[in-house]
Amino acid sequence: xxxxxxxxxxxxxxxxxxxxxxxxxxxxxxxxxxxxxxxxxxxxxxxxxxxxxxxxxxxxxxxxxxxxxxxxxxxxxxxxxxxxxxxxxxxxxxxxxxxxxxxxxxxxxxxxxxxxxxxxxxxxxxxxxxxxxxxxxxxxxxxxxxxxxxxxxxxxxxxxxxxxxxxxxxxxxxxxxx
Amino acid sequence: xxxxxxxxxxxxxxxxxxxxxxxxxxxxxxxxxxxxxxxxxxxxxxxxxxxxxxxxxxxxxxxxxxxxxxxxxxxxxxxxxxxxxxxxxxxxxxxxxxxxxxxxxxxxxxxxxxxxxxxxxxxxxxxxxxxxxxxxxxxxxxxxxxxxxxxxxxxxxxxxxxxxxxxxxxxxxxxxxx
Numbered sequence: 108x109x110x111x112x113x114x115x116x117x118x119x120x121x122x123x124x125x126x127x128x129x130x131x132x133x134x135x136x137x138x139x140x141x142x143x144x145x146x147x148x149x150x151x152x153x154x155x156x157x158x159x160x161x162x163x164x165x166x167x168x169x170x171x172x173x174x175x176x177x178x179x180x181x182x183x184x185x186x187x188x189x190x191x192x193x194x195x196x197x198x199x200x201x202x203x204x205x206x207x208x209x210x211x212x213x214x215x216x217x218x219x220x221x222x223x224x225x226x227x228x229x230x231x232x233x234x235x236x237x238x239x240x241x242x243x244x245x246x247x248x249x250x251x252x253x254x255x256x257x258x259x260x261x262x263x264x265x266x267x268x269x270x271x272x273x274x275x276x277x278x279x280x281x282x283x284x285x
Numbered sequence: 286x287x288x289x290x291x292x293x294x295x296x297x298x299x300x301x302x303x304x305x306x307x308x309x310x311x312x313x314x315x316x317x318x319x320x321x322x323x324x325x326x327x328x329x330x331x332x333x334x335x336x337x338x339x340x341x342x343x344x345x346x347x348x349x350x351x352x353x354x355x356x357x358x359x360x361x362x363x364x365x366x367x368x369x370x371x372x373x374x375x376x377x378x379x380x381x382x383x384x385x386x387x388x389x390x391x392x393x394x395x396x397x398x399x400x401x402x403x404x405x406x407x408x409x410x411x412x413x414x415x416x417x418x419x420x421x422x423x424x425x426x427x428x429x430x431x432x433x434x435x436x437x438x439x440x441x442x443x444x445x446x447x448x449x450x451x452x453x454x455x456x457x458x459x460x461x462x463x
Contacts, residue, residue: 185402191391197375198322213369221392224363226404233434242404 108188108200110233111233112171116141118164118256122156125147136251152157162199167207170265176210177269185227186211189237191220231268235259286366286378288411288428290386294319296342300334301327302414314429324345333441340377345385354388355447363405364389367415369398413437424449 109115120131141152169276223240231246235256238245247259287293298309320331321366401418409424413434425437440446
C-alpha cells in the first residue's frame with residue numbers, strides 16, 4: 108500500500124517538517140528512507156507519526172485507482188499489505204481500501220508480514236526485500252528510497268504497470284500467431 | 286483461527302444460549318453451523334455476537350499451543366486467518382495471537398479472505414472451501430460443522446496433527462534408508 112497505491116511519503120514528510128520545523132523534501136530522500144536521514148533522536152518521533160490516524164490522511168498515488176480497476180477486469184488482483192509492521196493500522200488501512208478501492212473485494216485484501224507466503228504470478232512492490240523468496244515475477248514500483256535498486260524490472264508509475272501488462276499481452280498474442 | 290486454534294464455538298454457543306435462553310449444545314451442531322440451525326430471525330443476532338470483544342473471551346483449543354510451538358521448531362509456520370470476513374476483529378485477533386502464540390512472529394501472521402493466495406506446503410483448516418484452489422496438501426481439522434466432509438485427510442486434534450507430521454518424517458526417513 109505505502110508508496111505503491113497510497114502516497115504515504117508526502118504525508119510523512121509533511122508531518123515531520125511540521126513537527127521539527129524542517130524543510131525535508133522528496134529529493135532529499137533519494138536512495139533512503141526518512142528514518143535513515145534524520146537525527147537519531149528523531150527516529151522514535153518518526154515511528155510514532157505512523158499512528159492510527161496516518162492512513163486517514165493519505166490520497167491514492169496517481170493512476171492507481173484507474174489502472175488497478177482496469178487490471179481487475181482482466182486479472183485476479185489482490186492487495187497485499189505488510190500491515191503486521193504497524194498493527195495499530197489494520198482498521199485504518201482497511202477503511203482506506205474500502206474508500207478508494209471499493210472494487211477490490213474484501214476477500215482479495217491480505218494483511219501480512221513476510222510476503223513470501225503469497226502465491227501470485229506477479230508482485231508489484233516498492234520494497235525489494237519482499238522479492239527475496241517470492242516465486243512469481245517481481246515488478247519494482249519506483250519510490251525515492253529504491254532509486255539505486257537495480258536487480259529487478261522497474262515501473263515508474265501506474266501507467267508504466269499498465270504498459271507492462273499490455274506489452275505482455277501483445278507478446279503473448281504474437282506468439283500464438285500462425 | 287476459529288475452531289482450529291481458538292475455541293470460538295464454545296463461546297458462540299454460550300453467547301447464543303445466554304441471549305435466547307436456549308440449550309443448544311455442540312452435539313446439535315454436527316454437520317452444520319450455528320447460523321444454519323437457529324430461527325431465521327436470530328441470524329442477525331448471531332452475526333452481531335462476533336463483535337470486537339468476541340476474541341478476548343476465547344481460549345486456545347487443547348494442544349494447539351504446545352503442538353504449534355513444537356512444529357515451529359521444525360518448520361516455518363504461518364497463522365493464516367480469514368479475518369476479512371469480520372473486519373472489526375483485526376485488533377482483537379492480533380492481540381489474542383500475541384497473547385497465546387507469542388512464539389509466532391508478527392511477520393508470520395496473515396489476515397486474508399480467500400486463502401488461495403497462500404503459498405504453503407500444508408494448510409490445516411476446518412473449512413474445506415479454503416482447500417478448493419490451494420496448491421499444497423490440505424489437512425481438515427475436525428469441527429462439528431465438518432463431520433460429513435470426506436474429500437480430505439482429516440485430523441481430529443492437535444495431537445493428531447503432530448502424529449501426522451511425525452509419520453511423514455518416519456516415512457521420509459525410511460525412504461532414504463539404504
